[in-house]
Amino acid sequence: MADNGDDVDAEYSIRDGDYIVLKRGEVYKAAQIQKKRKVIFEKQWFFLDNAVGELFGTTFEIQAGGTLKPHAPKQAPSAADKEAKEAGTDNRNIVDDGKSQKLTRDDIEMLKEQGLKGQEIVQQLIDNSTTFKDKTEFAQDKYIKKKKKKYDNNVTVLKPCTRILAMMYHGREPGKICHLRHDTLAQMLTLGNIHAGSKVLVFETCAGLVLGAVMERMGGYGSVVQFYPGGGPTRAGMENFGFPPHFHETLHEFPLCKVNTLLAGKLGAEWGPEASGDPQEEAPDGAEGEEEAPEETQGMEVSAEGEDSKEKERKEKCREKKAQERKVKMEEKRRKLVATAALLEGRDADGLVIASRFHPCPVLLGLLKFLAPSRPFVVYCQYREPLIECYTKLREQGGAINLRLTDSWLRHYQVLPNRTHPVLLMSGGGGYLLTGITVATETDAAAITTATQAKEEEPASKRIRLEEVDGTSSNNDA
Amino acid sequence: MADNGDDVDAEYSIRDGDYIVLKRGEVYKAAQIQKKRKVIFEKQWFFLDNAVGELFGTTFEIQAGGTLKPHAPKQAPSAADKEAKEAGTDNRNIVDDGKSQKLTRDDIEMLKEQGLKGQEIVQQLIDNSTTFKDKTEFAQDKYIKKKKKKYDNNVTVLKPCTRILAMMYHGREPGKICHLRHDTLAQMLTLGNIHAGSKVLVFETCAGLVLGAVMERMGGYGSVVQFYPGGGPTRAGMENFGFPPHFHETLHEFPLCKVNTLLAGKLGAEWGPEASGDPQEEAPDGAEGEEEAPEETQGMEVSAEGEDSKEKERKEKCREKKAQERKVKMEEKRRKLVATAALLEGRDADGLVIASRFHPCPVLLGLLKFLAPSRPFVVYCQYREPLIECYTKLREQGGAINLRLTDSWLRHYQVLPNRTHPVLLMSGGGGYLLTGITVATETDAAAITTATQAKEEEPASKRIRLEEVDGTSSNNDA
């Protein structure tokens, strides 16, 4: 639990193959440590080889040839963030004559040759600007940011986490995560009561970021079922977290297009261990789709060509092997599907998190059926109208209480002596959330029995008990 | 323009019949000075008689019998707003035993008899509270507000203005003004470019507040046409401004239900000076409606009873007189309608302000036709969806550019040494605005000619020219 020795440095060390996040100022980029592999970040390229063995949180200088040289700790990012600034409060005395910078391009090249670092060059530029002091603070910040970007050659290597990845995606590619802002994600994880040991359902088209955030909060305990549309689940964002292997064992997937079958109770009959189910028949299905399609197309093109018998034989063998592989793959897929179905059939999941580009209303109404009563659900949507519809439908059909439609407002502050004020720009909106809690409906009596039975068959991971604490009053358990 | 003598005190003096606003803390109430008339404010009653002759801005103490006694200037409101507070930052040491107030009810009565004023009593209560100092600031404020409300007997008499009346309505009766917040009203007046000398169209169901705000900004120069639904325009909010009589001469009204007739160019034919137009036919019309209805009903009831001939004669005469009065009234109404129609026919109004409980889309599309090109319009709606529809329709039909759908966010600050932070509560929303600028449509060529002709016939108030400045290049006028 609490550890303080050198032995834990291993946990903080950067190893080959690790998923990392590169940081410079407010800019982040997810990457993986791969030796001799070029990485491009902020228009600069370099190799991460030298990061291996260093600790997470280290700031490196990018040197000639793209090698990284670690800074000593302390020296690094904080100093770089503090310029000795003296702001003019307006541009009263600025006459723009194009002569405000006393350093020439040659001067700057010379400074570089003298070995001055990015931050030092920026400070030189500031010191040699005749107008800098008279610029308004806003203009000064703009100036520094611009110059820093041009001359900064530091990069910090961070351990990925929800906070960093959420800020990274929102800053770089908000479209990929449905413009989900990190504070809104924070609300989702908390209002969804996501925690270790529970069984959480996730449907997202946020590149896997939401899935990863949920898994981080589960800490490898419990189970996550990811519903997915089309060919297969998107998980790139989750991969960026670099979870240890046992986390992945808690992750299950289930195709949206099988939800109705499952709800009708017919999935077992068709896909259970008894039914052998022809995988061929299943191949063109949406559940397979994208992943398999290119392979098959290729195969068909080849067989259409004229070939000699040897070639044909080889092809035939190849085809057989492929068919065999496909069969194994299908069998594996079937096994996993059935296992996931077993997790869902009890309709006793502990949480539901939806954040997608799909209309949330049918998604929510469909997946809500898998939740136990008295469990929270959260639905994110970039737009307000679809959640108004969700709200209205849920009120009509019942089974959920404490419905809340919310949005949030996030503002950062600059806190500096005599220059404290809100940061001048903010995000215009963080999207909308609908949250609520499931309750038993009148017709639940039968369902309760089913659910209780199903509970016995659940994977052990769901039932991590803190027996020593929880067992005190077990004699009263009905 | 600039005046500084005693002679202008008249302008600042409270006179009998004046419209005023009563203020205590953040609570406002509009009233009129009427001698010997009881006024109830914050659960206290009093007479405003003694306010006459005093200056606006005077704070009065309510004395026994409801008479007002003016405070000396300076002494009044600022001191009352500053308590010597010393806030605990949490409730760490508070034990709630119901004994925290050392003053008994009798003690307080005694203080009152000793002639202590409200603020002094509150200070006594604070000084004698054993827990006050340990309360959090938030709890302290709540305590003071509660006690102040109970023991305060001061009231300030203010001259009405948009700022004060807008805050009053929003604080007391937001439903009456469609929840229009004062900062949103501020945006409307500015984005609508409301100013002296222009011709502004107003359609509002905000008790007349928006109309009054527009008229204040016009300063009695130019003209305002108020469109109204149903029986007649609502103007109570405007009356509260207490404008001088000549302001009212710039105010015109036009019934919504005649808009189509006017647009079809048929109003003149039917209502112009040539057509005599039977007023009787018009009486049951919506334009008359509510105002007249009760009178008529009464008349019919009376005539149904059996009466002797003398009585009958008297009734007959009365009826004739009433019919005559009605005829005069109708003629006056007709005259005004025709005059207002003349203001509108040129379709060259300078601004349009809409703030109503009606669906803004048909209202806007209908009334926009009366605007000249290159003129701003502003539409307020408490809800977002109707303005989205307005926006979409306007984009489809053209004739307006620079469309903006906005909402605003307003937060107040407590600024006190070492206790500066945003005020803890804020309004959740100030409604939505759609703003834009009219432009000439392709088919405007004909309209331009008409409009230019119409301009000559406009009332003079519209054309206050600053000739000395504006006339310099009149030789270039096409």
Add this chain to the structure above:
Amino acid sequence: MSLVEYSACIREGDVVIVFLGHDSMMAVRVQKGAQTQTRYGAIRHSSDLIGRRFGSKVTCSKGGWVYVLHPTPELWTLNLPHRTQILYTTDIATITLMLDLKPGAVVCESGTGSGSLSHAILRTIAPTGHLHTVEFHAERAQKAREEFERHHVAHLVTVRNQDVCRHGFGVVGVANAVFLDIPSPWEAIHHAKSAIRRQGGRLCSFSPCIEQVQRTCEILVSAGFTELSTLEVLLRTHDVRSVTLPLPDFGSEDGHTHTGTHTPPPPSSATATIKTATPPREMAAHTGYLTFATKPRE
């Protein structure tokens, strides 16, 4: 039942949330033979609660019904006994994410206060993390301990009754994250720093006033903390409803309104109904400023 783990059914000793209706709830400790009065009548624990599934509808003695809910840190925050001003879920959610909390994390908190944040932290760091929470006020520290026991999370938390500004958190070099909600956070920064692991960690300070933030930031910088970030998050709840708007009657072109008897139905009473969501008339505009910082590795 535990505040860090779901159960299916209600047992004696559980704390359950009785949901009475919109924004109306209460926390109830389940005891055999006990009764709880609500505006809908009494709830008899033995027959109405014990053994029932969480989320069930329970009919009270007067015939009205309520839902009995499994407690979560969020429901607890809405129903806990206030011993101090408390942190609410919007800030708690932001704190949890920005402090990188997750199962296994070791967290230091001061003050414990009413335990609103503590429960949310425990939920997130269970089953392998630990919370060291420091409370200046003895009675409050004791009450917090009792609550943690009742909520079956006592094994995850150590409550210390001491002044964090003078005596720190009682641990050194173990914390992944520190949270401060005290009047003078700047006086506790060096203790916070030493409580955090030498490999680095995160810090959050919550302060209502900007002057507190200014002093705290100054000390944070001089203590070597980096990535300072002060922010505010406000949550706005929208009321979903149908609104009927009248449509204007511009009359017919011949000068008559449509209200005449010969043109039914009268369009002057025509309306349009829209579904919309409206913000509350009043909402929380400020709770406190959240200042986050990173202690870099030593």
Add this chain to the structure above:
Amino acid sequence: MSLVEYSACIREGDVVIVFLGHDSMMAVRVQKGAQTQTRYGAIRHSSDLIGRRFGSKVTCSKGGWVYVLHPTPELWTLNLPHRTQILYTTDIATITLMLDLKPGAVVCESGTGSGSLSHAILRTIAPTGHLHTVEFHAERAQKAREEFERHHVAHLVTVRNQDVCRHGFGVVGVANAVFLDIPSPWEAIHHAKSAIRRQGGRLCSFSPCIEQVQRTCEILVSAGFTELSTLEVLLRTHDVRSVTLPLPDFGSEDGHTHTGTHTPPPPSSATATIKTATPPREMAAHTGYLTFATKPRE
């Protein structure tokens, strides 16, 4: 044309706003024989502008078209040459209302800056009010004077080139309202007070930093100002658009998706289109704090 009065048609010497498209405008001074280049080609002033009605569509030499608009203080704010940071319409609207400005009001302003607020004040106080505006920077004061001339409002305004903190507004006891946008407003409060009429009036100070607000409020209170109120207004523009959301395909009950060839049309491509409005990705989060106060009658 004047910035305080509408005209129907464009004349030589007028300043017109050429509207090129969404968020793209420019201010143009109309001169016989002159040409203005736009991305749609040239606009020839003599034939394309002079004599045309404001609001007309003008076809440029390359065949593209623009609208020519009558200048308003609000359009001027969006198109003026920046000599300083300027005040924008959201703050200006609030200032105008909260200072009780109306025709006939006498207003003192410092600094003049780029004249963004000055024009809005002039629009509101015309035709009988007066603006006394003080600008420290000589060149800026001169440029402001020239602009007021060009905009035909010079008779309503007196520009003074002096340091308001040292020498005040140059008038005493005449102002209904004073506006301060200077680095140390607290140094000008006593001048502001003496500029306001003895019957009382309103004051507004605009400051970006909270420390400026704190010092200003302190001095305002000690100078006898009342009804202090510090606030912020943020305007958010929403982008109205149609959004198409895919509908999920849960498949049929028999385990097949609806994408099979025998059930057209495939619902997996089913969508719902909604009309919505989305906030901007980034917006102004802060311009400055507005502090209002009342000078009570003497």
